[in-house]
Amino acid sequence: MQVALFIIFGLLAVAGALNLLYQRHPINSALSLIVVMMSLAVLYFSLGAEFLAAAQVIVYSGAVMVLFVFVIMLLNAGEEVHTRGSKMAYIAGIPGTTAIFCILTFVFLKQRNALGATHLRDSLSGTSSNITEVSHQLFTSLLLPFEVTSILILVAILGAVVLARRES
Amino acid sequence: MVPIAWYLILAAILFSIGVAAFLIKRNVISIFMSIELMLNAVNLTFVAFAHMWHQVSGQIFVFFVMVVAAAEAAVGLAIIIALFRVRQTLNIDQVDLLKD
Numbered sequence: 570m571q572v573a574l575f576i577i578f579g580l581l582a583v584a585g586a587l588n589l590l591y592q593r594h595p596i597n598s599a600l601s602l603i604v605v606m607m608s609l610a611v612l613y614f615s616l617g618a619e620f621l622a623a624a625q626v627i628v629y630s631g632a633v634m635v636l637f638v639f640v641i642m643l644l645n646a647g648e649e650v651h652t653r654g655s656k657m658a659y660i661a662g663i664p665g666t667t668a669i670f671c672i673l674t675f676v677f678l679k680q681r682n683a684l685g686a687t688h689l690r691d692s693l694s695g696t697s698s699n700i701t702e703v704s705h706q707l708f709t710s711l712l713l714p715f716e717v718t719s720i721l722i723l724v725a726i727l728g729a730v731v732l733a734r735r736e737s
Numbered sequence: 738m739v740p741i742a743w744y745l746i747l748a749a750i751l752f753s754i755g756v757a758a759f760l761i762k763r764n765v766i767s768i769f770m771s772i773e774l775m776l777n778a779v780n781l782t783f784v785a786f787a788h789m790w791h792q793v794s795g796q797i798f799v800f801f802v803m804v805v806a807a808a809e810a811a812v813g814l815a816i817i818i819a820l821f822r823v824r825q826t827l828n829i830d831q832v833d834l835l836k837d
Contacts (some may be wrong), residue, residue: 575739579747586754586774595766602770605751609777612744616788618796621780621803628803633773633810640814641766644821649764654830662760666753673749681742687788688738702793703800711797718804725808732815735822 571687574615578608593648595641599634606630616687620700744785751778765820765827769813776806 585604592598606629614622677684707715755778758771780799787795817827824832 571739575743575747579743582747583750583754586751586758589767589770589774590754590758590761595764595770598762598767598770602774605774606777609781612747612781613784616744616784618784618787618799621784621796621799624800624803625780628807629773629777633807636810636814637766637770640817644766644818644827646764646766646827649762649767650828652763652828652830655761655763658760662757666757666760669756670749670753673752674746677742677745677749681740684741684745685789686738686740687744687785699793699796703796706793706797707800714801718801722804722808725811729811729815732812733818 571615574611578611582608582612595646595649596638599637599641602637603630603634606634617699619698620703741785741789745782748778748781748785751775751781763828763830765817765829765832768829769810769817773806773810776802 582605585601585608588601589598589605592601606625610622610625610630613619613625752775755771755775758774759768762768762771780802783795783799783802787793787799820832821827826832
């Protein structure tokens with residue numbers, strides 16, 4: 570069950586990410602990024618992080634991507650044109666990216682026995698659910714960082730309003 | 738029973754595609770979206786490790802990353818709007834005032 574979920578939604582995420590890379594129009598890239606985020610939400614759920622799966626759908630696929638689509642529509646962004654800079658990026662970027670991927674995969678496969686395997690948690694319907702644990706940690710030992718993030722959000726809202734305001 | 742290494746390799750694939758898109762894309766909004774893709778890949782790593790250690794702290798870290806990413810998206814898109822208002826373009830090759 571978990572293997573099937575991983576394979577289906579992992580392939581969907583990779584396909585969405587490749588489509589983001591392939592598409593020239595930003596709106597198509599945005600829509601394929603939503604596919605990636607939704608499949609990652611399913612993977613979070615299969616890893617026993619229900620709260621994060623819900624937050625991923627609501628915050629990322631909901632709020633952030635709607636903001637992106639709004640800005641793409643507002644600025645009427647068209648297809649991107651290839652320039653000399655993008656050719657240089659192809660020449661330098663593809664080998665560099667492949668090198669990063671090869672190093673990471675090599676390390677993970679070398680340590681795969683130490684990393685172990687997943688298992689479906691039996692505490693899903695138990696007394697201490699995932700949300701209980703997360704909220705207990707968040708509101709007791711991590712209360713100060715939690716409150717600081719609210720100030721961060723407030724500053725970000727003010728900054729966004731000031732930056733996007735039309736100067737008169 | 739999925740090995741944790743598979744999840745990490747999936748995260749590595751997504752991160753590498755994000756880096757490639759960051760380098761190759763010329764549209765500033767697409768570049769911003771590839772940053773979001775990289776953040777998501779790192780989040781998957783955090784959740785996989787949280788599952789591996791039976792600890793909830795990794796998930797809380799992902800929660801904070803999501804908060805910061807939302808704030809970053811709001812400010813970044815406001816900067817893009819301000820940039821478009823001044824330069825009338827979204828192509829980053831034409832926004833090179835610092836280079837001259």
